[in-house]
Amino acid sequence: MKRGLSLQAALAAYRPDAELAPLPEQIDPDRLLSFFHPDHLRDSVTTLTVGPNAGAHCQRELAGLLQAEAVIDEVDLAGAPVTDTDVLVIGGGGAGCAAALAAAEHGARVLLATKLRLGDSNTVMAEGGIQAAIEPGDSAQKHMQDTLRAGHHAGDPALVAAMVGDGPEVIRWLIRQGMQFDQTASGDLHTRRAGGTSAPRIVHCRDYTGLEMMRVLREAVAQHRGIEVWDQHPAVELLSNERGQKCVGAVLSSLADRRLCIVRTRSVILATGGLGRLHLNGFPTSNHLGATGDGLVLAYRMGARLCELDSFQYHPTGLVNPPYLSGKLVTEGIRAAGALLLNAQGQRFVDELQPRDIVCAAIIRECREGRGIHPDTGGVGVWLDTPRLERGQPGLLERQFPKLLARTRVAGIDPRNEPILVYPTLHYQNGGAVIDVDGATTVPGLYAAGEVAGGIHGRNRIMGNALLEIIGFGRRAGIAAALSGHDRGPKKITLEHVNRARRALALAGLPLDRRAPQLLPPYTAAGKNS
Amino acid sequence: MTDSTAPGGQAVELVINGIAVRAEPHMTIVEAAWAGGVPRVTGVGCLEGVCGSCRILLRRGQDVSVALACETFAEPGIEALFLPPPAAARHQYELTDFTDGWDIQARFQEIFPEAVRCRHCHGCVRSCPKGIVVEEGIALAAAGRFREAGEAFLECVMCELCDSACPEQIAPAHVGLFCRRITAFFHLRPPNLIHRLEELRQEPFSSSGDKESA
Ligand SMILES: Cc1cc2nc3c(=O)[nH]c(=O)nc-3n(C[C@H](O)[C@H](O)[C@H](O)COP(=O)(O)OP(=O)(O)OC[C@H]3O[C@@H](n4cnc5c(N)ncnc54)[C@H](O)[C@@H]3O)c2cc1C
Ligand code: SF4
Ligand code: SF4
Numbered sequence: 001m002k003r004g005l006s007l008q009a010a011l012a013a014y015r016p017d018a019e020l021a022p023l024p025e026q027i028d029p030d031r032l033l034s035f036f037h038p039d040h041l042r043d044s045v046t047t048l049t050v051g052p053n054a055g056a057h058c059q060r061e062l063a064g065l066l067q068a069e070a071v072i073d074e075v076d077l078a079g080a081p082v083t084d085t086d087v088l089v090i091g092g093g094g095a096g097c098a099a100a101l102a103a104a105e106h107g108a109r110v111l112l113a114t115k116l117r118l119g120d121s122n123t124v125m126a127e128g129g130i131q132a133a134i135e136p137g138d139s140a141q142k143h144m145q146d147t148l149r150a151g152h153h154a155g156d157p158a159l160v161a162a163m164v165g166d167g168p169e170v171i172r173w174l175i176r177q178g179m180q181f182d183q184t185a186s187g188d189l190h191t192r193r194a195g196g197t198s199a200p201r202i203v204h205c206r207d208y209t210g211l212e213m214m215r216v217l218r219e220a221v222a223q224h225r226g227i228e229v230w231d232q233h234p235a236v237e238l239l240s241n242e243r244g245q246k247c248v249g250a251v252l253s254s255l256a257d258r259r260l261c262i263v264r265t266r267s268v269i270l271a272t273g274g275l276g277r278l279h280l281n282g283f284p285t286s287n288h289l290g291a292t293g294d295g296l297v298l299a300y301r302m303g304a305r306l307c308e309l310d311s312f313q314y315h316p317t318g319l320v321n322p323p324y325l326s327g328k329l330v331t332e333g334i335r336a337a338g339a340l341l342l343n344a345q346g347q348r349f350v351d352e353l354q355p356r357d358i359v360c361a362a363i364i365r366e367c368r369e370g371r372g373i374h375p376d377t378g379g380v381g382v383w384l385d386t387p388r389l390e391r392g393q394p395g396l397l398e399r400q401f402p403k404l405l406a407r408t409r410v411a412g413i414d415p416r417n418e419p420i421l422v423y424p425t426l427h428y429q430n431g432g433a434v435i436d437v438d439g440a441t442t443v444p445g446l447y448a449a450g451e452v453a454g455g456i457h458g459r460n461r462i463m464g465n466a467l468l469e470i471i472g473f474g475r476r477a478g479i480a481a482a483l484s485g486h487d488r489g490p491k492k493i494t495l496e497h498v499n500r501a502r503r504a505l506a507l508a509g510l511p512l513d514r515r516a517p518q519l520l521p522p523y524t525a526a527g528k529n530s
Numbered sequence: 531m532t533d534s535t536a537p538g539g540q541a542v543e544l545v546i547n548g549i550a551v552r553a554e555p556h557m558t559i560v561e562a563a564w565a566g567g568v569p570r571v572t573g574v575g576c577l578e579g580v581c582g583s584c585r586i587l588l589r590r591g592q593d594v595s596v597a598l599a600c601e602t603f604a605e606p607g608i609e610a611l612f613l614p615p616p617a618a619a620r621h622q623y624e625l626t627d628f629t630d631g632w633d634i635q636a637r638f639q640e641i642f643p644e645a646v647r648c649r650h651c652h653g654c655v656r657s658c659p660k661g662i663v664v665e666e667g668i669a670l671a672a673a674g675r676f677r678e679a680g681e682a683f684l685e686c687v688m689c690e691l692c693d694s695a696c697p698e699q700i701a702p703a704h705v706g707l708f709c710r711r712i713t714a715f716f717h718l719r720p721p722n723l724i725h726r727l728e729e730l731r732q733e734p735f736s737s738s739g740d741k742e743s744a
Contacts, residue, residue: 116572116573116574116575116583117573117575117581117583117615119575119581119688120574120575120576120581120583121575121581124575124576124580124581125576125578125580125581132723133726134720134722134723134725134726135722136722136725140730140735140737141735141737144737157737158737160737161735161736161737164735165730165734165735165736165737168723168726168727168730169727169730171723172723172727175714175715175718176625176715177625177711178625178707178710178711178712178714178715179711179714180680180710180713180714180718181714181718181720183718183720186721187719187720187721188720188721188722188723189720189722189723206684208580208684208685210580211580211687212710215686215687215688215707216707216710216711218688219704219707219711220624220625222618222619223619223622223623223624224624225624231615232572255570255572256570256572288575288576288577288581289574289575289576289577290575322556323556324556324557324558324561325578328577328578402684402685403580403685406579406660406685407578407579410579410601523564524564524571524574525563525564525566525567525568525569525570525571526569526570526571526572
């Protein structure tokens with residue numbers, strides 16, 4: 001990487017009213033991506049050798065976890081207490097809560113087990129908002145086209161159609177749970193336009209959309225008479241029938257004392273979210289502490305097919321400074337509102353509302369080619385020009401982005417006067433478990449919803465579609481799981497799928513000393529001794 | 531992750547959950563706990579102050595306060611104690627129980643009977659890490675001004691540190707959330723959304739038509 005300007009020099013040279021040259025001519029997006037997007041880094045991708053996706057491309061670090069041994073064995077299960085329930089939901093973010101509520105509304109007894117506290121999730125951090133085609137000039141059809149196009153046409157049209165068709169109903173359902181959204185003076189829902197979309201379609205609650213959604217859903221779940229919640233009980237393995245072909249429950253481990261317990265159930269819904277805390281390719285992340293890709297590991301060992309395992313979303317605007325917030329997000333809403341990106345020379349270099357992968361690759365290019373800004377504390381970035389935005393629309397930051405101001409205030413930065421240094425951060429897992437429109441995976445009895453599921457966003461996601469997906473498909477999976485047929489008689493619960501996976505690893509000559517799921521990153525004290 | 535040492539920074543000694551820890555300056559209490567190997571610190575979530583999980587009690591000399599560990603920095607000599615998660619809620623309600631907005635004040639009094647007993651001790655306000663005017667919010671709720679009360683709690687992260695401080699066990703965060711929820715439940719009726727829902731009711735979306743695609 002060529003050295004650009006120091007932070008001090010760049011700040012001294014910065015003027016919010018400086019004249020900007022017109023945007024330089026843009027190179028072909030495919031070339032830009034293949035040279036600069038982290039998915040295309042050399043050595044970042046490998047080929048899976050065992051399991052349902054054998055032969056497919058997969059990000060290298062993730063492949064290591066998918067092709068690892070289970071953390072438990074049959075002997076560990078002796079004496080573990082057994083709990084019976086109709087539907088087990090694994091994961092307490094937005095998708096898990098929506099699934100639990102929908103299953104309970106359809107008469108199922110629901111147990112929701114989550115790794116940390118209910119609501120400690122990627123959902124609670126979402127800022128920008130949620131997509132729904134509700135404006136007069138907009139339509140579900142346009143929403144569908146935008147989603148497929150931004151995903152480079154790798155998404156499954158049937159899933160995308162289901163999601164965009166659910167949009168308006170999802171917003172109504174959220175309002176009925178008690179979620180607030182910003183309104184215009186005449187009472188309409190206020191909408192913003194996201195990067196890579198053809199119409200304003202993002203509805204939001206200031207820049208606290210995820211917080212508002214999560215606290216409302218958490219309260220609704222906690223208060224629901226048909227749902228039991230177990231905090232601090234991560235799933236460490238699934239359970240299968242004698243032939244290892246149907247999912248019939250899961251093994252949970254208490255974070256407090258690591259004691260195992262068995263949950264026996266008709267259907268399991270995986271809603272474990274993403275994997276930012278695996279820090280793929282050494283990137284910082286915007287994700288919460290529990291985002292370690294556990295759901296992918298559990299589903300894969302059980303025999304569920306996954307998709308797009310070599311495609312991740314790096315969000316263009318992660319904070320660089322201060323170090324303890326490195327990788328944390330500045331919402332795209334701020335670019336949607338008009339904020340520009342400037343390099344060390346104070347010039348624009350990309351259309352800020354292009355899809356995220358393009359903007360990301362462009363930022364990485366600027367930094368690699370010596371047009372980045374380097375703070376003393378390490379790292380590199382480009383400017384997000386918030387002072388210019390504030391000049392153009394005085395009071396906007398305070399009115400619409402209070403979370404950004406609150407966070408930077410703690411760090412002693414005022415984005416109204418000082419531009420923000422940003423660099424791409426590992427943000428979202430584009431792929432995941434293959435599902436159908438009911439959220440069913442390729443393994444009977446196993447459903448997946450939310451970020452752990454794949455097939456909707458193709459190889460790139462537009463802002464606001466994740467929150468829509470988690471509620472839309474969370475509800476679909478919850479309903480399907482609740483209504484799925486009862487099995488007669490006592491069910492045998494086994495670890496047959498674990499044995500099968502171990503045989504496959506041994507046969508392929510892969511090492512058996514690596515274990516997954518990881519549950520917590522190794523730099524946490526709890527993650528160290530696990 | 532925590533190579534956040536400012537060049538030449540002096541190590542900071544502090545105590546976390548009774549364990550002596552050496553941390554780099556600029557580390558948050560969470561990072562210091564990790565670096566120091568303090569076991570069983572699992573009350574951590576988003577690391578950016580919005581999930582409200584990393585509740586700590588802080589002692590600086592004589593001064594005792596509460597805070598969120600991901601937003602509090604290591605200082606020489608301080609003692610931090612990670613608090614257990616908040617206790618289960620004492621109130622019970624489901625929004626679908628409410629059919630008539632006219633009796634909502636009466637229902638509120640039934641569900642949160644403590645709310646009118648605020649003694650204005652400011653305990654909640656002093657303990658709130660988000661600077662929320664908790665006490666004012668409770669007064670607005672008790673007066674039935676639910677929309678304004680809810681607005682006061684916009685930035686509430688549900689850490690419930692205010693609840694731990696409240697001698698009347700008012701559960702202010704849950705009162706605030708109740709106010710926000712019923713405001714949406716009864717009053718949020720956006721014409722643009724309702725219009726689209728009605729269109730979809732008359733003609734459900736099917737992607738097979740592909741009418742508009744060019
Ligand atoms: C900072 C940030 C901002 C974002 N902004 C937006 C936005 O504006 N709009 C948008 O649409 N999307 C946004 N996203 C993406 C979106 O928030 C997420 O994709 C979405 O919320 C994921 O929801 P989920 O329920 O699938 O997963 P999560 O909300 O992450 O929940 C997963 C849950 O599963 C638990 N879990 C994990 N492993 C286990 C296990 N082994 N056992 C039990 N439980 C487990 C976790 O602890 C967590 O509670 C943002 C994401 C981030 C990180
Ligand atoms: S109002 Fe209470 S629960 Fe909400 S942030 Fe403040 S102290 Fe935490
Ligand atoms: S702590 Fe409780 S009693 Fe004291 S001011 Fe706050 S709400 Fe009122």
